[in-house]
Amino acid sequence: MVAFDIVLSGVILGGTYALIALGLTLQYGVARIMNLAYGELLIAAAFGAYWLFVAKAVSPLTGLIVVIPVAFALNWLIYRFLLTPLVRRAKSRDALEADSILATFGMLFIVQGGLLVAFGGQYYSDRFLQSAVIILGDTVEANKLVTAAFAIVASLGLYLALTHTRAGTAIRAVAVAPGSARLVGIDVERLSAFAFALGGALSAAGGVLVSMSLLFSATSGVLFTMKALIIAIMGGAGNLLGSLVAGLILGIAEIAVARLIDPGLTIAINFVLFLAVLLIRPAGLFGRAAA
């Protein structure tokens, strides 16, 4: 049945999108950094997985064990040395956003340049776990299923951690009102660094999983940043469940448009939905108006 086809493929695609956006949601929502180099770091992780797979015969799934902590550390260092001076200097949230856009925009070119030198402009893909899985008569690639499952588990897991642990509540406090959070003894800077690093680790995980099924090259980063941005803002900045839902909606919409109307309109539907959400609910589907 076409409808089931569309929903199943849409949820799988949407899961991939949500995973890509989770990291940016944390980085933007909690650490208040509009990280334009987000996609580049995701692609760097994808290349890392590719290299591990091709040169060291380590499967991408096993590679996650290496890539996630490395990405966490790397992003923490980026926050500590590149972004902390901006944070300390910023007089308001808007000023920090503007500064972080400029700084990460520069970082984008550094990372992209490095990847171009190391890997050239060619397209790559791990093509791992490509076996077909039949679900109720529909054929789906196994690697996409794994990616979607990971996305759902990760977002639900994080959501529970954020709402049921002390550290999680502290992070949410920083996301909602950093000024007040400081007043109740929360170390805002340390938690922001943690959130930024965690966001980076999530994006790296996304990059590794995505490397299994999609074609990517050193210049694909911008595409991913764009997708992540749309979903993160659609879902409400900082809202993990919002990102998951927005990702799923976007995935289903893209598949529906591709099957029922024309595959050429997939990029258009991204922006139509984005505009619609911004016009109707500017703070995002689940977002709160700025405090």
Added chain:
Amino acid sequence: MRQLGFALAAAAAAALYAGNPAVAQDKIKIGYVVAKSGPNAPGAGITTIPNYKLWVTDVNAAGGINVGGKKMQIEVVEYDDQSSTEEAVKGIERLATEDKVDLILPPWGTGTNLAVAPVIAKYGYPHLAVTAATDMAPEMVKRFPNSFWFLGTSSQGADALVEVLNKLKAKGLGTNIAMVSVADQFGIELSKAARPALDKAGFKLVYDKSYPVTTQDFAPIINEAKAANPDAFVAFSYPPDTFGLTGTAIALGFNPKVFYTAVGTAFMVYKDQFKDNVDGVMGVGGVNPDTPEMQAYFKHHKEVTGQDADRWASPVTYASLQILQQAIEKVGSLDKQKIADAIKAGEFDTVLGKVKMVNNIRQDVWWAGQWQGGEFYGLGPTSIAGAKEPLFPKPDWKK
């Protein structure tokens, strides 16, 4: 009086200098703008860039090109057009006005070559467009008489494929075709030419869609094509999508009797990636690998660049450079117009055999090829020497 003397001496020196460029110039400056990043990079990186480097290496190793009795080596200026036609045009302008190169080599891709043709013509350079297949070729020749089109027209391409498919009807090929095309000049033109050709031959299009250049996920397309139950799958695709479509078709077990992807199928990395599964896959292009010139070329290409030449446009690229060199030697100078005239009129010895341009368009272009036993052979047009019989049906994908 002294000032007049100085002025006269200066004028005389200037006249001597300006009137004797051969004395002042030692090297031939050749420039090109080609895609080193972006969606066109895979194609350019296999077909164009290695052959440019190979040719320059070969020429310089032999001491240079004989320009009117003097052997001049080649000096290269290269820019990355980032797969953007705007950047390509800007790059050509820079080569012509700032670097002041003697000759310009073409970029990769039909769309890019069409975009830079006017600006190359504006500065009077001959334009040897290799990686360009367009029905606009005759019109381009009229507007830009110093442009040369090495892969012919997309109608020829569509006709050659339909000819092969038509012959397969006798072997049991049904009439349902699923066709997809990349939304770039190449894909748009070929699908546009293919529709009437397929219709005329009695084929029916059960799926006909185009996809954006930046598409990364081909599962929706393959699933849809599979659902339409076609006898043949034809994709007018570019290298990133050729690989993506094939990989996805294997993963999802899509096994039509004919599987055709376009640019990229003839790349040796296609065989490296899909190994035994390439047998029976049809693609755009083809070569006659059995001639001694071609064998020598493949071997030499691998030795010098470390990469395998592709089985379509690589030899054509190298042949175009051989033609350029022979034209320069025939003319005896770097006069752009004279070189263009020599290319128009002459017959040249190349890795493809003898080549003579007819109205600035190369004839006998391979358009349909197939992987058979680990080599990519030309199937059609069947009128070209060395055309092979197709292997039909394509064996099912192995996992």
